Amino acid sequence: MIKKQILFLCTGNSARSQLAEAIFNHMAGERFHADSAGVHPSEIDPRVFEVLKAHSISDEELRSKDYSEVANNHYDFVITLCDNAKDECVIFKDDVNQLHWNLFDPKPLEGIEPFERTGTELIERISLFLLLNSEDHTEHVDPSSFFKLLSDPLRLKILMLLEDEQDLTVTELKNALNESQPKVSRHLALLRDTTFLKDTRHGLWIHYRLSPSLPMWIKHLLQTIRLGNPGIINAEKSRLKTAQQKTK
Template sequence: MKLLFLCTGNACRSQMAEGWARTLGGDALEVRSAGLEAHGKNPRAIAVMAEAGIDISGQESTPLTPEMLDWADLVVTVCGHADAHCPALPPGTQKRHWPLEDPARASGSEVQVMQVFRASRDEIRRRVEALLGELGMLREGAAHDGH
C-alpha cells in the first residue's frame, strides 16, 4: 500500500500525518507527503511530534509531482485547499479528505499556539490509526504502544 498525504504547503498537517503513518504503519505500507506548493517545514510541527517520540525533522517539504500521484494507491488530502485543487488522480487511485484546521494559523501566546499544534497532532494520530486499521495496515500493537 502506497499512501500519499497532500496539503497546501507540506509544512504541518501532511508532515505530521506522514510521521504517524510511518510509525504506526506495518511493513507493507509506504508513505510520502507533498504539497501543492512547498512552504518548508514548520518547527512547531517538528517539536510537537518530537514530544510524541516521532522525529519528522528529516522529512522534506516537497511539491506534488504527477509521478507521486501515479505512485500512490491512496491520496489523503488534509486541507480544503488541497482537496479543491487536487489534480485528477490516475484510474484506480483512491482519495480521502480530512478537513483539518491549519495549526500554523493559530494565534495567541506561544503556549496557546503550541496547544493548537498538540491538538492537531493528536487529531491526526487518531485519523491515521483509524485509516490504517481500516486498511489492515496498522503495525501490531501500534495503537497501544504509548506513542
C-alpha cells in the same frame, strides 16, 4: 511484502501533511509507507518537530516537497488534508483511493497547542484507517448491498444477536425474534447467500455465525451499531435467555 503507498497532500506541506507523514510511518509498521507533498510548498513550521519529539516520533526524512516531485509515483491512497488541496486540479487515476480529511490549519494560531490538537486528531484517524485497511484477504462486499440488507429490521436484529451471542441456531433465533421459523430461515438464507453468515452443522442442528472473512469495516460497523444502541435487542435477548433456560 509489497508496501501500500500513501500520499498526504496539503497546500503548503509545512504542517498538517508533515505531521501526517511522520505519524503514519511511525504507526504503520511494514504494510504501508507514507509520503507528503504540497501544491504550493513552503518551509516546515518548527512546531511540527516539537510535537513529533514529544511523541518520540522520528522527523529524520521530513522535507517540504512540491507535488510535481511525486506526481509520477504510484500511490494506493491519496489523502488530502485541506479544502484547497482537494480543489486543486490534480487528477488521479481510478485505481487510486482518494480520501479527504479536512483538518484545521494550526499555523496561523499561536503556541504549540494547535499543533498538538492536530497531531492527536491525526493519530485517531490513522489508527482507524490502519484498523480498516490492513487486511490482505477478505471478501469484497459492495457497501450498497450491505446497507440494503441492514435496512430490514429483522435482518439487522439477526446480525446484532449474532454479534452478541456469536453462534445461534434457527430455533434460538426464532425464539428470540418471536417470528415464524420459515420467515427467520428465509432471512438467514439471504444473509448466508450474500456471504455475511457462515453456517455449520452440529448433529441435527445448523448453527449460524458472522462470517470470519467479513471485511474489517463491516465488523467495526456492526460493533459500533451494537455499542451505540445498547437497547436494540433487549427484548430479543430476554426471550432468548428464557427459551434457553426452559431447555436445560
